[in-house]
Amino acid sequence: MALNKVVANAEEAIRGIEDNMTVMFGGFGLSGIPENSIVALRKNGAKGLTCISNNAGVDGFGLGVLLETRQVKKMISSYVGENEEFERQMLSGELEVDLIPQGTLAERCRAAGAGIPAFYTPAGYGTEVALGKEVRWFNGKPHLLEQAFDASFAFVKAWKGDTAGNLVYKGTSRNFNHAMSMAGKVTVAEVEELVEVGELDPNEIHTPGIFIQRIYKGERFEKRIEQRTVRKKEA
Amino acid sequence: MALNKVVANAEEAIRGIEDNMTVMFGGFGLSGIPENSIVALRKNGAKGLTCISNNAGVDGFGLGVLLETRQVKKMISSYVGENEEFERQMLSGELEVDLIPQGTLAERCRAAGAGIPAFYTPAGYGTEVALGKEVRWFNGKPHLLEQAFDASFAFVKAWKGDTAGNLVYKGTSRNFNHAMSMAGKVTVAEVEELVEVGELDPNEIHTPGIFIQRIYKGERFEKRIEQRTVRKKEA
Amino acid sequence: MGLDKNGIAQRIAQELQNGFYVNLGIGIPTLVANYIPKGIDVEFQSENGMLGMGPFPFEGEESADLINAGKQTITALPGAVFFDSATSFAMIRGQHVHLTVLGAMEVSDQGDIANWKIPGYMVKGMGGAMDLVASAKNIIVAMMHTNKKGESKLLRQCTLPLTGTKCVTKVVTDLAVLEITPKGFLLLERAPGVSVEQIKNATEGRLIIEGDVPEMKL
């Protein structure tokens, strides 16, 4: 029989989180971020977190929420600074920031989930990203040795999920959620729709439930849009 | 507008194949093998091929077809020997055989497609697979350095595909087809159903068309079953 | 005397824990699926690309697009999922599979395993076995205690080409259940009607016997 990963709510889902842990957050910009788990982490109050997330949210939403409460010690991201509190903490030295190439960020997540401790990538050679890293040439081209991440928790968000943890994402909100779901020692998925096993077509599942330890239906999804760009309907 | 990768038939799809090339074939056992491309390769007669394929087909079907005509110089596989002609050629020394762990085989395909020239894996450490390979310890465990494959062509088989090369597989016939589709310099996909762009849900595509250079509707799919195991319906 | 293949499978099934993802090798390990204890939910992973593997299909319902790693036609249970080979071995290498059950030709008392190649015989290949044994945290070997010539398969050192080193956690044979420890095979249980002496005689590797060794409960 299929396994059951359902927990009652966000509070139960984040159980085990401790100060100074390394945790991952899916999402790109504000799209596909684990909104409900972030809110629960704020309530929980765990401090000194090292957060691996492509971006750092905005003031008052997404990871911005945990920055306000000074719960974040360090951000590992590819692009940040869409929020003023982040900028203030970074410039004042309160917040450590490790900026790494986006593809390397994604691959280090995937490698962590796939049992690949390290791999070579051309990204960052000849730049400050290469400082202290092994350089090795393959096919006449220089590459850097990059290592898999090591995260205690991964928080991801999907559109639909079943009780066994199988996930389906919608549109571009899949982004980092899939690779991070593979990478967490404990991966917590929040979904908009929680369904019974058998309701998702086994051929159309994006993330197999084996990667997910806990799943719950998020209480509230604001799904804020960062840059609303539209065109007018022609008459 | 979406790109069009459609070619008329298997003969056109394999154009450019030359003696002594390295080529990949999707499939696991006889499930999901590119039957039509294999038949076309037999007609084409290209010799001295190095074939990367998890298995080597059976007598008279799958890659067995190219073994009969002595078109294969070398097999790179994880499990072989379901066919007598293969065994005869291997034991007589006519055929080179390179056996590698199945996960390493899959990951070397994926790495080739993903621009990762090399990666570390624990598989094969302390065995003859490790001979001549760099050993490196990560997290207190020994790993081998493995390199991405380099293949001129990859032949894959999908259930449905659209004219832009987007693919959907069925059941366990996905197997090596996805990673190999990423890995070929030219990837040829044969499908059971060829549809117009827009007919596949963009959220449910397994292999994005960017990895596919040519696509065609296979003329004939035998889809032979290797081990027919069934149970009787109870009265 | 001793267990048959089904008995070995039945004993191994007692090692299943609720919530386990399990990969079963070909042969005796496959039989483990027939003995899942009541109240225990597990899911089977097949390395060719599925989770939630079910029993063989009913006659006429078999499909070339739905097979297991032994190339047998099978079915998918509710909650099943299909994926590609690279993802499948990501699960295995990444230690997402909780238990692996494999057959073997030899196991050493340090946990080395040989199960893919016999010099002089046609070599079929290691398939996914090397990835499985190099990665899994919990590897149980299911095999007969001795080979057809009556020679022990539980050795001080493997004589056949290795599949992996220092990886096996337990061995379940027709005669006994043994745990691999730094000092050798620790005898945990005897098969019904089998004496410690018989196990001693059939074990070439270092065997540790501590106190009374209980009989298996099947």
Place this chain on the structure above:
Amino acid sequence: MGLDKNGIAQRIAQELQNGFYVNLGIGIPTLVANYIPKGIDVEFQSENGMLGMGPFPFEGEESADLINAGKQTITALPGAVFFDSATSFAMIRGQHVHLTVLGAMEVSDQGDIANWKIPGYMVKGMGGAMDLVASAKNIIVAMMHTNKKGESKLLRQCTLPLTGTKCVTKVVTDLAVLEITPKGFLLLERAPGVSVEQIKNATEGRLIIEGDVPEMKL
């Protein structure tokens, strides 16, 4: 004198070839999509996870689940496909994308590019730029020839922290089209009404002028 941003985009659009997969950076590069030549079919890749990116949605049809790498709401064209970030950068690193168009703060005459960091200013990060420039076979930089102080952005050596080395193939500015060659910037075309002398004065890196330099055709 010289092109505006739309003119630069229009000239770059002439580099599009039938069948290209193209990644467009933020800023001027985004405008290239407005000038696809007739009869040329291309698909746009957005590194946050889609191929077949279309125009902005109609008012009221925008979705938080459908954005581009600039975090703008967009649409999907027929034949589009969504995928995860690791797969997206597999496409980029694996050289499946045929053309990358990026903005830059500086380009050197060896093809080095600096476009992510200015010491003393808030650093937002490199996003996907380092992966793109390290991997792509064909990288066109779209930028103004000089900065706001009138200083050349086409240099002998970049002064800002690099994004990548020896990677840019062409530069299209408000003044000219230039190809990176082992000997420096080869002047291919002048913007309408711009003289070779003006380009010379605005270029600090090695500039190669061979024969008559034609004017761009827009």
